[in-house]
Amino acid sequence: MRILSIWIACAALAAAQAQPAGRGGGGRGGRGNAGIPNFSVLTTAWPDGGMIPLRYSQAGPEISPAIQWSTPPAGTASFVVIFYDADSAAQNSTDGILQWMLWNIPGSATGVAQGRPDGFELEDGTRQISASGSRYRGPGAPASGPVHHYILEVYAVDKMLDVKVNPQGPQEPNPNAQAIRTSVLQAIAGHVRARAAYVGLFHRPE
Numbered sequence: 001m002r003i004l005s006i007w008i009a010c011a012a013l014a015a016a017q018a019q020p021a022g023r024g025g026g027g028r029g030g031r032g033n034a035g036i037p038n039f040s041v042l043t044t045a046w047p048d049g050g051m052i053p054l055r056y057s058q059a060g061p062e063i064s065p066a067i068q069w070s071t072p073p074a075g076t077a078s079f080v081v082i083f084y085d086a087d088s089a090a091q092n093s094t095d096g097i098l099q100w101m102l103w104n105i106p107g108s109a110t111g112v113a114q115g116r117p118d119g120f121e122l123e124d125g126t127r128q129i130s131a132s133g134s135r136y137r138g139p140g141a142p143a144s145g146p147v148h149h150y151i152l153e154v155y156a157v158d159k160m161l162d163v164k165v166n167p168q169g170p171q172e173p174n175p176n177a178q179a180i181r182t183s184v185l186q187a188i189a190g191h192v193r194a195r196a197a198y199v200g201l202f203h204r205p206e
Contacts, residue, residue: 039194041069041154052200057138064136068111072156073193079105080155087148102128120165139202156194161187
């Protein structure tokens with residue numbers, strides 16, 4: 001029930017940001033309402049709704065997972081990937097802690113390779129950020145608490161985003177992460193062609 005309630009909340013957010021009917025985002029795993037393009041996302045790193053292995057977490061080598069998505073709707077110019085902890089809150093915010101966000105992924109891409117390098121801007125023009133700076137931040141929910149739900153969202157967008165990262169200042173933790181996340185979400189409002197989401201569970205071993 002917890003996963004379902006999180007998905008419903010995510011779907012409501014996507015609907016508010018999406019294009020008018022027929023151009024909005026699909027639901028989790030590409031399941032959406034009639035008229036919404038079928039679009040799905042998956043990772044071979046863990047099953048949808050399953051436990052995230054240690055190798056992709058802060059308790060392991062913190063390798064970023066490979067992500068794949070289905071063919072997007074016509075007119076897709078770029079993709080946005082957002083991975084966050086739905087059971088935590090960033091400082092001075094109601095948003096979950098940002099584990100990873102990539103934007104301006106080329107519209108010709110079919111996914112993101114495993115083990116992406118650090119850097120605010122990659123060779124293909126993709127930009128990335130997290131609460132830890134210019135890299136993927138793995139899940140890190142403590143062993144003493146409950147299992148946390150980590151939501152992976154992919155948006156197919158009909159434009160490139162003019163949102164840049166200012167690399168100045170301390171990067172651990174990254175003070176700009178939440179502001180940039182807000183800027184990206186504002187930039188895609190009204191430009192989302194499709195959306196899909198995927199869930200992972202994690203807490204550190206005892």
